[in-house]
């Protein structure tokens with residue numbers, strides 16, 4: 142898929158949530174309360190529930206999306222833009238791509254995302270990201 146087509150497909154929020162969940166499961170979700178690694182997925186609440194102690198972890202918890210009310214799709218849009226443009230994206234560009242009304246939450250988010258990219262081995266990040274994108278967005282598009 143062309144980068145622009147990918148960006149368009151990322152805007153499907155339901156698919157973005159599925160893919161983000163997939164990305165988290167690849168890395169493994171760890172319970173903050175008991176350290177348990179096994180979870181159920183509560184689809185209606187969009188939360189992981191620890192099989193040991195029943196503690197719940199939201200989809201966003203412990204990720205760059207924690208504490209923000211931004212759509213999960215922004216994670217994929219932002220990451221795609223960062224990887225394509227060699228980590229140099231402006232908030233204005235991101236705002237234009239997402240159509241988001243407010244500048245401040247985007248500023249916070251893009252900075253967190255850049256930090257996330259810096260802290261994660263580029264090849265690991267690229268591999269995980271690419272595979273998750275292939276699994277959820279590219280494949281989905283072919284079957285639908």
Ligand SMILES: [Zn+2]
Pocket residue numbers: 172173174175176177191192193194195196
């Ligand atoms: Zn637990």
